Amino acid sequence: AIRMTQSPSSLSASTGDRVTISCRASQGISTNLAWYQQKPGKAPKLLIYGASTLESGVPSRFSGSGSGTDFTLTISCLQSEDFATYFCQQHYTNPWTFGQGTKVEIK
Amino acid sequence: EVQLVESGGGLVQPGGSLRLSCAASGFTFSNYWMNWVRQAPGKGLEWVANIKEDGSEIYYVDSAMGRFTISRDNTKNSLYLQMNSLRAEDSAVYYCARDPGEGSGYSDYWGQGTLVTVSS
Numbered sequence: 001a002i003r004m005t006q007s008p009s010s011l012s013a014s015t016g017d018r019v020t021i022s023c024r025a026s027q028g029i030s031t032n033l034a035w036y037q038q039k040p041g042k043a044p045k046l047l048i049y050g051a052s053t054l055e056s057g058v059p060s061r062f063s064g065s066g067s068g069t070d071f072t073l074t075i076s077c078l079q080s081e082d083f084a085t086y087f088c089q090q091h092y093t094n095p096w097t098f099g100q101g102t103k104v105e106i107k
Numbered sequence: 108e109v110q111l112v113e114s115g116g117g118l119v120q121p122g123g124s125l126r127l128s129c130a131a132s133g134f135t136f137s138n139y140w141m142n143w144v145r146q147a148p149g150k151g152l153e154w155v156a157n158i159k160e161d162g163s164e165i166y167y168v169d170s171a172m173g174r175f176t177i178s179r180d181n182t183k184n185s186l187y188l189q190m191n192s193l194r195a196e197d198s199a200v201y202y203c204a205r206d207p208g209e210g211s212g213y214s215d216y217w218g219q220g221t222l223v224t225v226s227s
Contacts, residue, residue, distance in 0.1 A: 001169075032212065034212075034213035036152075042219075043202055043217035043218065043219055043220060044152065044202075044214075044217055045217075046213065046214065046215050049207075049213050049215075055215065087151065087152055089152070089154075089212075089213060090212075091211055091212025091213040093212075094157075094166045094212075095154055095166070095167075095168045095169070096142075096154040096157075096212050096213070097154065098151055098152040098153065098154070099151070100151045101151050101152075
């Protein structure tokens with residue numbers, strides 16, 4: 001199975017900050033990468049698929065980039081509602097696998 | 108509005124069985140692959156199984172192979188997960204999730220989840 005590794009595991013930031021989360025695949029996955037946001041006690045919410053395609057209704061401050069093995073999720077101007085845990089997931093081949101998550105906390 | 112509502116979770120002893128259900132509404136269920144994804148308490152997400160629109164293709168994570176069975180009833184707009192020989196490590200919130208297109212592999216809509224606890 002393809003292993004997905006996110007970094008950092010957690011970060012502290014302030015409202016208005018630019019935040020970057022990295023995700024690395026153990027083998028090339030082209031651009032078959034999705035990003036999800038999850039808040040405590042809630043189901044994950046799809047933000048981005050195909051590495052850079054924004055899901056409908058997701059604010060434009062979220063963006064994704066990368067291909068092959070290295071990917072990035074960027075939040076350009078952190079808002080209060082963005083404090084959550086973020087997961088990457090490869091959708092290149094079964095079994096679909098997730099990163100371990102990055103928790104974005106308030107500084 | 109797309110809705111996915113899971114049910115069937117609960118407390119079960121190791122070695123026991125449980126059947127999860129997911130009721131879908133707000134979209135044409137028979138046109139979509141469906142996934143089960145789980146999350147152990149305080150842990151990350153793990154994809155468990157998926158099933159093609161007509162049930163003709165099914166895939167499982169290795170740890171579920173031979174113990175879990177995913178199925179669907181398109182006449183009832185329902186997805187199921189039969190879980191046998193349950194282990195403590197199967198304890199998790201189980202989410203039903205829709206694959207937006209032809210087994211694309213990611214999920215655009217998720218249910219609220221149902222908690223499975225395997226303990227004596």
